[in-house]
Amino acid sequence: MTQHTGDFSEKEMMAVFFTRDMKDGEIVCSGANTEICFASCFLAQKMHAPNLILTLGANCFYCNVSDRDCTLYPSSGDYRNIQWAESRYQHPDIFNFLPRADHWFVGGNEVDKYGNTNMMGVGYDPVTRRWKFRGPGGVGIIDVSALVKDNYVFVMRHDRRTLVDKVEYISAVGFIDGPGARERLGLLGNGPRYIATPKAVFDFHPETKRARLFKLMPGVSLDWVVKNTGFEIVMPGGKVGEVEPPTLEEITILRSIDKLGLCRK
Amino acid sequence: MSSKRKEKLVSVEEAARVIKDGMTIIVGGLLSVNHSMAIIRQIIKNGTKDLTVIGAASTGLEVDLLIGSGCTRVVNTSYLSGEHFIGVGPCFRRAVEKGEVELWEQSEGGLYSGLRATAIGLPFMPIRGGIGTSLTELNPEIKVFNDPIKGEPLIAVPAIKPDVALIHVQRADVYGNGQHLGGIHGDRLMAEASDTVILTADRIVSNEVIRQNMYMTTIANAEYVVETPFGSHPFASQGMYAEDEEHLAEYVAAAEKHRQGDSTDFKKYLDKYVYDPPTHEDYLEVIGLKKLLALQRVYDYFLT
Numbered sequence: 001m002t003q004h005t006g007d008f009s010e011k012e013m014m015a016v017f018f019t020r021d022m023k024d025g026e027i028v029c030s031g032a033n034t035e036i037c038f039a040s041c042f043l044a045q046k047m048h049a050p051n052l053i054l055t056l057g058a059n060c061f062y063c064n065v066s067d068r069d070c071t072l073y074p075s076s077g078d079y080r081n082i083q084w085a086e087s088r089y090q091h092p093d094i095f096n097f098l099p100r101a102d103h104w105f106v107g108g109n110e111v112d113k114y115g116n117t118n119m120m121g122v123g124y125d126p127v128t129r130r131w132k133f134r135g136p137g138g139v140g141i142i143d144v145s146a147l148v149k150d151n152y153v154f155v156m157r158h159d160r161r162t163l164v165d166k167v168e169y170i171s172a173v174g175f176i177d178g179p180g181a182r183e184r185l186g187l188l189g190n191g192p193r194y195i196a197t198p199k200a201v202f203d204f205h206p207e208t209k210r211a212r213l214f215k216l217m218p219g220v221s222l223d224w225v226v227k228n229t230g231f232e233i234v235m236p237g238g239k240v241g242e243v244e245p246p247t248l249e250e251i252t253i254l255r256s257i258d259k260l261g262l263c264r265k
Numbered sequence: 266m267s268s269k270r271k272e273k274l275v276s277v278e279e280a281a282r283v284i285k286d287g288m289t290i291i292v293g294g295l296l297s298v299n300h301s302m303a304i305i306r307q308i309i310k311n312g313t314k315d316l317t318v319i320g321a322a323s324t325g326l327e328v329d330l331l332i333g334s335g336c337t338r339v340v341n342t343s344y345l346s347g348e349h350f351i352g353v354g355p356c357f358r359r360a361v362e363k364g365e366v367e368l369w370e371q372s373e374g375g376l377y378s379g380l381r382a383t384a385i386g387l388p389f390m391p392i393r394g395g396i397g398t399s400l401t402e403l404n405p406e407i408k409v410f411n412d413p414i415k416g417e418p419l420i421a422v423p424a425i426k427p428d429v430a431l432i433h434v435q436r437a438d439v440y441g442n443g444q445h446l447g448g449i450h451g452d453r454l455m456a457e458a459s460d461t462v463i464l465t466a467d468r469i470v471s472n473e474v475i476r477q478n479m480y481m482t483t484i485a486n487a488e489y490v491v492e493t494p495f496g497s498h499p500f501a502s503q504g505m506y507a508e509d510e511e512h513l514a515e516y517v518a519a520a521e522k523h524r525q526g527d528s529t530d531f532k533k534y535l536d537k538y539v540y541d542p543p544t545h546e547d548y549l550e551v552i553g554l555k556k557l558l559a560l561q562r563v564y565d566y567f568l569t
Contacts, residue, residue: 031323058296058323060448074349077296077323079447079503079564091295091322091450092377095394119344120370120399130364136353139323139344140373143394169399176397185397186417 003248010198011156011263012254013217015040016246017196018105018152024049026102029094029148030076031057031139035262036154037105038063039072042084042257043250054084055101057094057140061085065257072258094140098147099188106144106151106192109135110167113211113231115153115174115192115204117141118167138171145172150193158197160230175209200225201243205234212236215243272439273490277545280463280491281307284316284429287338291319291380291427291459292327295450296348297508298501300327301431301465303493303545309334310540319427320345322373322451326516327500329354332366333520334535341369341425343376350513355520370404377451379425380458389421396420430459432484433497435505437466438475443484447503453483462487465496467505495549495557507563509556 008016018040022028026049030037041054042065050066058077063084070084108117119139123132145151151172155162174192175181182191195202195211199220202211212234216225222240226233246254254263281304284290294300305327308316313336320328320342328345331337333356340361345354360366378390391410396418401407412419432452434443443464445452456462464487475482496502499512516534523531542548549557 060450075297077298077348079298079501079507082447088448090453091448092381092454095374095377120403124403128364129367131362134353134358134361134368136346137342137344137370138372138398138400140394142343142372142398142400143374143392145398146394146396169403171398171400173397181397186415187393187397 004245005248005251006245008246008251009264010217011036012246012251013243014154014196014198015043015254015263016250017201017243019043019047019250021194022049022052022103025051027053027055027097027100029055029057029101029104029144031105031141034076034105034107035072035074038076039254039258039263042070042072043254046253046257047250056081059085060089060091060094062087070257072260072262074260074262095143098144101148103150103152103193104141104144104148106141106153106172108153108155108172110162110164111153111155111195112164112167112174114176114178114209115151115195115211116167116170116176117153117172117174118169119171120169122168124169141172145174146187148189150190153192153195155195155197158199158225159228163197164230175204179207179209199228210234213240215241218242218245270440273441273488274439274469275489275491277303277307277491277493280304280489281311283461283463283489284308284313286313287315288428289317289319289426290429290431291455292321293430293432293450293452293455294325294327294497294500295321295448296323296325296346297513298448298497298503299433299450299452300325300497300500301433301463301493302327302498302500303496303548304431304463304465304491305331306539306548309336309535317341319376319425322376325500326354326513329356329520332356332360333523333531334539337366339367339369341371343371343373347513347517350517351521355517355524359524369406370400372400375407375420375422376425377454379422380454382422382424383426383458384454387424389423391419392422393419425458427455427459429461429463430455431463431465432456432487433465433502434484435466435502436468436470436474437464437487437490438470438472439490440472441485441487441490442472442475442482443487444475444478444481445483445503446505449483456484456487461489463489463491465491465493467494467496467502468492493545496545498549498552498557498560505564506557506560509552509560512552
């Protein structure tokens with residue numbers, strides 16, 4: 001029987017959730033400052049996907065750690081990640097393989113019910129050209145979201161300011177305003193696959209393209225998620241289950257990678 | 266007429282004087298690595314004004330400093346972040362929220378496509394990324410058009426043409442050949458699209474060393490070469506030394522207070538690290554030999 005552990009952090013649970021979704025041989029890409037993303041890829045390479053390739057966007061490395069001990073560093077731009085690399089590219093060349101990449105991690109200050117995310121900011125006044133709040137910017141995710149097979153959307157906060165009905169500005173395209181929008185604009189790929197938060201996971205209805213509650217993270221109540229989500233919660237069949245907690249094997253391997261405890265901070 | 270090849274080695278001060286008020290400069294590297302910081306500090310010291318600063322595809326705090334010190338009128342970036350130190354560059358955020366600098370909203374693919382357009386002599390390049398986003402609403406100079414082959418909406422990114430590229434490499438010779446000992450990031454394309462390349466190097470080596478490893482030469486024929494040991498500090502120089510986390514935390518704390526309206530610490534930071542040290546070597550003395558050696562050891566020892 002599989003042994004589970006009750007001792008895990010929200011970040012560890014999110015990483016394990018993504019690991020389980022990855023298939024052997026896929027190409028998965030991660031930008032900067034995203035410990036969950038590369039923790040989940042390294043874990044997948046050591047669990048069931050030894051041929052998965054992790055592309056570290058900020059370092060321009062193709063990484064595989066399936067056969068070696070490794071350490072997770074705070075930034076994917078950390079040069080010490082060269083230890084896990086077996087090939088590199090120039091940064092502009094990343095746009096040469098996006099249409100063949102499987103998943104890209106997409107973050108955001110805001111994410112809406114169609115999986116659009118906003119890293120640009122809120123409250124822009126085109127006359128004064130001032131922002132009320134300015135985020136870091138849309139980065140390469142602007143390009144990525146129009147080109148890769150699908151996106152893993154993730155946010156580190158679950159509240160009504162983060163999960164909103166409609167983002168003020170779209171920096172990464174999800175399903176935009178609903179069915180047919182991506183096709184009409186000629187975008188490649190299937191759009192977002194999941195939205196993962198520390199409290200829940202959403203997937204998307206195949207026809208309406210609306211986010212629906214897929215699973216609660218272990219121990220989180222439906223009531224809490226309804227109260228803290230800024231878009232209407234819909235559930236297939238009116239019921240929702242929990243994500244399976246990390247197994248002892250998953251958490252043991254994950255912590256052997258996360259030697260600095262970044263996912264436990 | 267002379268048959269002697271032109272040597273391009275200049276001082277930090279001479280190189281920084283190439284950058285005049287109102288010019289467009291592009292800063293190489295990516296996030297917290299490989300920036301020509303000795304030149305950037307000298308630009309600030311010179312009081313250079315009204316620059317259009319194009320950041321790397323993912324821009325780090327080097328451009329945040331150029332904004333906070335008042336040199337910048339327009340910033341062209343798709344992302345300006347201090348990574349795990351701070352999500353948004355504090356001076357960037359302050360300036361954009363107060364309307365003190367103009368933001369040329371951008372995407373990473375857009376930056377590279379705009380540079381490529383210049384490098385190959387086109388007025389624009391088409392890209393798909395950005396279709397369906399707010400990019401064209403926030404930047405009217407980036408336009409949607411219908412592709413004449415398949416009729417799909419695409420984005421036209423106008424050619425981006427920097428006057429000067431600041432590129433930092435680990436070693437270079439006096440003839441303007443530079444070699445990256447780690448990542449190249451977008452540096453080659455930046456150099457190819459710019460009128461003038463100022464190449465800073467942690468070490469100047471002989472032309473024979475460059476020739477022995479000719480396949481490693483990533484930047485060719487730069488107009489100016491500057492010897493700047495530890496010249497990317499407080500950022501990393503890949504293959505030579507790591508970023509100075511303590512220093513970056515000090516910068517971020519001071520800049521964040523500046524954003525919130527108390528500029529005392531930020532002014533102190535500028536005095537201590539930018540204005541007071543007369544030369545780059547004096548700056549390194551302020552940082553201290555022990556610290557610099559420790560940053561070097563991070564890379565020297567990580568494989569053991």
